[in-house]
Amino acid sequence: MPSPDPTPEPETAPATEPAPGGANVAEQLVRLTRRMQRAQKRRMAQLDLAFxxxxxxLLRVVAHYGDAPxxxxxxxxxxxxxxRAVTTLxxxxxxxxxVCRVPDPANRRVVRVELTGTGRATLDALRSARRSAAEDVLAPLSAQQRDTLGGLLATLVDREGPHR
Incomplete structure (x- = not known):
């Protein structure tokens, strides 16, 4: 009778199946978002931006309004x-x-929020940091893959949803 082998075989991890439906895609999107945020944070730190x-x-939203604060x-x-959360920001x-608060010319009780020159420069730097972070994260993709991904994301982003 053969003697038992004193070294047990290594345990193998069970094969992981993709989650049903879109759960795996959702997890990948969450992980990618976190990775983008970390890359953006590193870029912002290099630019000495502490926002x-x-x-x-909030800066992006204020800028969205253009000349009408x-x-x-x-x-x-x-x-x-x-x-109250906006007031704090x-x-x-x-x-x-x-930014600066300015009175509404039509109603002195209303306060509007404008970007300053510093705010515009900061927003430009933040946008640059976001683009650089995206370039870092998307570097492994070919131009065609980026175009495909961009089209897919546009489909999802542009879709009417409850919070639009």
Whole structure:
């Protein structure tokens, strides 16, 4: 009778099957988003930009309004947050010189938020950091793969949803 082998065979991990439906894709998108955020954060640190993601988003939203500065209530609605949260963000950005509060010429009780020159320069730097981060993350893809991915993402982003 053969003696038992004293070295047990290594255990193999069970094969992982892709999650049913879109769960695997959803997980990959979450992981990719985190990777993009980390890459963007590194780029921002290299540029010595100390803005939170929420502050960066507020700058983008204010810029979206162009020459018609938004009211605080407009910002809260667009960001889908309570007005107090916008006040906190505007306070911080105003302290950094990126935005300023201006009275509404038609209604002195209304306060509007404008980008300053510093805010525009900061927004340009933030956009540059985002583009560089995207280039880092997308580097392994060919131009054709990037075009395909861009088309697929555009389909998902442009689709009407409950929060548009």
């Amino acid at each position: 939170t993601p929420a502050q960066s988003r 938004p009211r605080m209530a407009d910002l809260a609605a667009r960001l889908e947050v309570v007005p 505007v306070d911080a950005l105003e302290a950094q010189g990126a």
